[in-house]
Amino acid sequence: DYKGQKLAEQIFQGIILVSAIIGFIYGYLTEQFGWTVYIVMAGFALSCLLTLPPWPMYRRNPLKWLPVQELGMEEKKPADRKPKRHAKS
Numbered sequence: 001d002y003k004g005q006k007l008a009e010q011i012f013q014g015i016i017l018v019s020a021i022i023g024f025i026y027g028y029l030t031e032q033f034g035w036t037v038y039i040v041m042a043g044f045a046l047s048c049l050l051t052l053p054p055w056p057m058y059r060r061n062p063l064k065w066l067p068v069q070e071l072g073m074e075e076k077k078p079a080d081r082k083p084k085r086h087a088k089s
Contacts, residue, residue: 004058008051019043
């Protein structure tokens, strides 16, 4: 559903943003760029774990599909159709 997709996108972006800020601050304080990368990668992994599987919180508003329609009698059956003629090459 669309609301579930919106929620997943907000969670994904929020976790990435927070982990990037925390990673930048920690990496700046320790003067180690590697820690920044590790923290952002951990945030990415956490956000993937929370948003990629179809958790029930993302399926609260299912889409309503149209009912199946029976074929009407006015439609031609495949045997009644004339075969298409192909142009000669």
